[in-house]
Amino acid sequence: MREERRVPKDPESRPTAARARRRVGRPTSRVLSRRLITETGLRLLDERGAEGAGMRAIAKELGVQPSALYNHVGGHAELLAGVRELLGERIPVDMFAELPWDAALADWARRYRSAFAAHPATIALLAVLPLAEDSALTGMYDTVAGALVRAGCPEDRAVSVIVALESFILGSALDLIAADDMLDPGPRADVPAFSAAYRARAERLAETGRRSVDDAFEVGLRAMIAGFGAGFAPDAGRSA
Amino acid sequence: MREERRVPKDPESRPTAARARRRVGRPTSRVLSRRLITETGLRLLDERGAEGAGMRAIAKELGVQPSALYNHVGGHAELLAGVRELLGERIPVDMFAELPWDAALADWARRYRSAFAAHPATIALLAVLPLAEDSALTGMYDTVAGALVRAGCPEDRAVSVIVALESFILGSALDLIAADDMLDPGPRADVPAFSAAYRARAERLAETGRRSVDDAFEVGLRAMIAGFGAGFAPDAGRSA
DNA sequence: GTCGTAAATGAACACGGTTCTTTTACTGCG
DNA sequence: CGCAGTAAAAGAACCGTGTTCATTTACGAC
Structure with a gap:
């Protein structure tokens, strides 16, 4: 919950798209986390409906390649399970x-x-x-x-x-x-x-x-x- | 419900696969019907689970190309609605x-x-x-x-x-x-x-x-x- | 310092529903 | 009877999905 908006020096950094292209290799500071991914998934679900939270959409929203998500989440199903836990915590x-x-x-x-x-x-x-x-x-x-x-x-x-x-x-x-x-x-x-x-x-x-x-x-x-x-x-x- | 098993002369006609290849063009006798398609969908769902009733699977089971199904059902969602009606009728x-x-x-x-x-x-x-x-x-x-x-x-x-x-x-x-x-x-x-x-x-x-x-x-x-x-x-x- | 591991990119793969064109048959009309 | 219009099939694509894999780079521990 700390690295949520990390976009250091990018003249054209619209909030919801296309950060500066990161170069290949492990980044200096963490970009993703399981929590960040599931929270983004929930947010996209709210903003764009059931079809709006695919792996590609979440990745794009986070300024990341889809395959990067798999370092933190087992797959789309596991991601949804995470979203459900998120909601469960709020009861x-x-x-x-x-x-x-x-x-x-x-x-x-x-x-x-x-x-x-x-x-x-x-x-x-x-x-x-x-x-x-x-x-x-x-x-x-x-x-x-x-x-x-x-x-x-x-x-x-x-x-x-x-x-x-x-x-x-x-x-x-x-x-x-x-x-x-x-x-x-x-x-x-x-x-x-x-x-x-x-x-x-x-x-x-x-x-x-x-x-x-x-x-x-x-x-x-x-x-x-x-x-x-x-x-x-x-x-x-x-x-x- | 009459054309359910139509396999005229095919030396190798295992019950659940690959009928003789039909030639292009409208067939002489009807091969498909909305009812037949939804019933096959339900059967495949039972036999193979939730993933087993895709358009391609149903088409294959009926010895037909996937696109042929679209002459009778609007799409996969409509097909599922048909299956649900099938079950509803039995209450x-x-x-x-x-x-x-x-x-x-x-x-x-x-x-x-x-x-x-x-x-x-x-x-x-x-x-x-x-x-x-x-x-x-x-x-x-x-x-x-x-x-x-x-x-x-x-x-x-x-x-x-x-x-x-x-x-x-x-x-x-x-x-x-x-x-x-x-x-x-x-x-x-x-x-x-x-x-x-x-x-x-x-x-x-x-x-x-x-x-x-x-x-x-x-x-x-x-x-x-x-x-x-x-x-x-x-x-x-x-x-x- | 070096070795292993974590975390990103980028390029595929496989498979899903769907659509479009083409071909053939059937049906209704004059 | 012949012809037009339509229905129903094949076949070949299209596109979007989740996913995997090799590669590159950074971090941390001995």
Whole structure:
């Protein structure tokens, strides 16, 4: 994070392109680092969409040849895994120390989803990655699992509760890349129940200004957490 | 579905490769069709994994040049959309006519997930596709929406209930492509709550022989449906 | 100082989807 | 019946992707 903008004396150094051509051989001062590469990848994903973060594009952005990246990253897939960890690090877990379990769990889920929502282009790329084996995410799971067990969740069910909730979060994040009116049946007459339900919802959302994907997320989240609570031990820190 | 195996007189016609070379120009009898292409794509996905269903591979399997495929499908993305519709068609909805809403919804969700689980290689490819705009899926939504409203679900919430459940289903399907022991913290001592919960679950699962991803799905599914029911009108066809 | 290693360049390679031209067959129209 | 227009195949390219490999240069340790 220190050598981010290194362009010593180059009359024509536009910010985002073509530094002075470096001569062959190991450079005097480090140009690349794994962190710099993944952060640039995330930034390009944000700025240019899913197709904008290829190896060549990242290399060009850093004023470097594509092959140089391979000294720091194993390949494109590993790079994406790095980006995912970057996002994972930004999911806070403080709420479990401050709120009752159900409010904390809901807050955590919303922030988890937001971490992806803030970078729409990444969702389709990252959602399909199996999460890194011994990543820092395990620390997050520990906090959540502890809170669940204290709330009366059977210990042998806590992990499944977390995995289920995470699946819902990721599935909901995928909805974010679809058009908002994707399900609109239009004037079709052969699906009356669905059409009526769709219009009723559209009206309610128009009043509140809420996005449909956000509404579905909230509906599902509340149902899931309520359902979890119903299966916990009756008198353990319930909304303490 | 009639011209599926067309190999007239070719001494060396192994089932899966190199038919007699066709001469240039429009063939006498149709060789390709959109349906045949998408079905072949799905089959190759099953047989060879996610990388095995490129345009060249499908063309080769059908004894045809890659460019010929473009007379029937717009491109690779459209082909995948076709495969997804193929799977969507296989999700039944009969249960809503026969079972109480909650049992029917659970059954539907399980079969929805199974439709993907039967073709693991497709999951990562299809989960990220926005579902086709006016596809046959809308008919399925109509059935589900009708059942929900009859069960006392507020009409303006039915669509969000469906979308939320679908998000959970797709998110859970994505878990299927990850290793079963992905979350195993191993001997790590810094995550005691998670380690204990993980081991407790592993023991329970070992006894019943259930897979961990299936357990998480069931836990989440039951919680979600229970939570939905709690928000419905008190006396509408409850487990009738 | 010298030797091994890290980190860059630059030139390929292989493979993916796609497009374009050419050739042949089929179909509808007068 | 003959002719035009179109559909559907081959075949040859194009371009962009991730990736590898040899080469060159600098740094660090003995």
